[in-house]
Amino acid sequence: MNQREVEMNSRRNGLVFGIGIFLLMVAAATMVFAAGQRQPAGARAVRIAYLPPNFEQADFYGQYFMGLTIGLEEQGIEYELVRRTPETHDNHAQQLAIVEDVVTMGVEYIVMAPTHYEGQQQAYRTINEAGVPLFIFNYSDPFPAEFGARAQSYVGYRHSDGGKAVADYLAANYPRGTKVAIIYGTPTQISYDRGAKELHIANGMDVIFEHYANWQRDQAYDAVQRLLTARPDVDVIIGCSSFMAMGAVRAAADAGMLDDVAVFGAGAILEELDSIVAGELTAAWYRDPVRMGQETARYIKLHLDGRANEIAESYNVPIVMIDSVEAIREHIAPVTYTAQGRTVP
Template sequence: MFRKIAAVTAAGMLALGLASCGSSGSDPSAAAPSAASSSAAGAQGGTIAVITVDLANSYWQAETDTAKTEIEKAGYEATVNAHGADPDKQNQLIDTAISNKVKAIILDPAGADESVAAVQKATDAGIPVFLVNAEIAKQGVAKAQIISNNAQGATIGAEAWVKSMDGKGKYVELFGNPTDNNAQVRSDGYAAVISAYPDLKKAGQETANWDRVQGKEKMEGLLAAHPDLNGVIAGNDEMALGAIEALTDAKKIDKVKVLGFDGNADAVAAVKAGTMVATVLQPIVQGTTNAVAQAVEYLKTGKTGVADEKQSIDCVLITKDNADKYKGPFVLDK
């Protein structure tokens, strides 16, 4: 079970309550030393590889920008690449990192099962791997697995969406990438809340792979099949924003309540405009900062400085009530 981390950042992220699943102890985000303060590690120099999913997506761009900044603060060089959720491409990038004898790898994995062998390969080569945003299906291979608390985030998002629907109506779901554990966890979290409302009827579900264009295309098909629907739940903001485009084109945006997940700038703008009920902000900036800090500490001492390999950080709901506190990217002011 994950240890939840109270995410409090100097950059101004909304304070999150400390919670613990089946254990107790100090806050790992506080225990992990700042990358900027690890002068001994910085003196060593070398390169830390950052491998993400999609550099064209604002969420993963924030992840890599944060990683690069923190790595360079610590006195290392950073390389940044993306695997596009393709395990074969991920393997190639891991092979390149091994050939280049990088000091460590910050990885957003291309699938829970699909990434185990790649992480194992780097570990066997003596290169520690620190996962951020998504987990893999095995422990003891990566040095850390730091993710957002997707179940908690889906719960608070679904609760806000159900309230906007007055607990009744016909809705559809846009599902993320099936190889990413986060997609199923969010879907299950939505379902757990919605199942308590028998007057909410699910009319259909389509996979749109976290993508805005696919979200729009799939939403167009769902609208054609169910022209009377009045709700959309989406596994991330990009798919939700694609749905909003389709609904706007069909002149139905004022009749349909849309829920997003991630907390990107476009989604927050949609919340302010009233075309999205809410988005669930993932603390990717804090998670990535923690991953780099733990990598630097490990390179310095041989330990990450935290008790648990698996760590989760609670998400924050953004609605019209607090959208003005969004400082972006993916940071909400106190």
């Protein structure tokens, strides 16, 4: 098989809900995956395809998936979730093939985070032509008219808000002239929005280094190693994704320079939170993926009930900076920890 495929079947169990029930669902889903079987159906389940570009339980897409399943339970929806991802996060052709496949399977809803917002226009049109309601997540801006496609809703956040949060934080906590390095993902608008170079310059910061690390931890590590050798006077490194930020942290640690340089992340996934608690990562902006998933489930319920006109075209979660245990306790969804069998710090 040339693509990873996971089918997760879950059933509503009365009106009982809580974190303990969710953990039982996760365990049951793991057994279903291992056995390659489906749970027996009583009432007809709504078949929903969940199509992120990659998936790890503790990362953004895993936490969004948690929120989606929790939300479906909260809404009392009998459902079956089909989760499929391409081999790599940037395999655009494979994600298009996955879209074509799940449309052929007859799914009733598609919840999708595209591998490339602009590059998956054919996938969007394929879904529209099949008449399957599409919910886009990780983006809140509606498709421009030239895409020739539309989604039922766009659930996410503005990436520029994340970039602005870091820029505002630096302006409030660092002097003008602070030397800043920006590690972008790819040459796309998302990278530029998150990097917010113009805002840093406007705030009097000195952007001395920029590099594209393709959203990869190891490429960010290599870039930061070279940076620290060439410009050991750098004060701040901004990683435009969680994994790139953690690659930067590791490079600074291996160079013995964690006390000399501040590293900022993007997303505040569990690994970043652990690094903040450990005093390694300085801070990361946070957009609550659990809440996004719950909101998507609420919209699916509205659509099922014939109330599609009540679905918001765009939904934005607020962006906050996480830089301490206190901020974690105030802003981070507890299920981020409890779903991993851990307690909130």
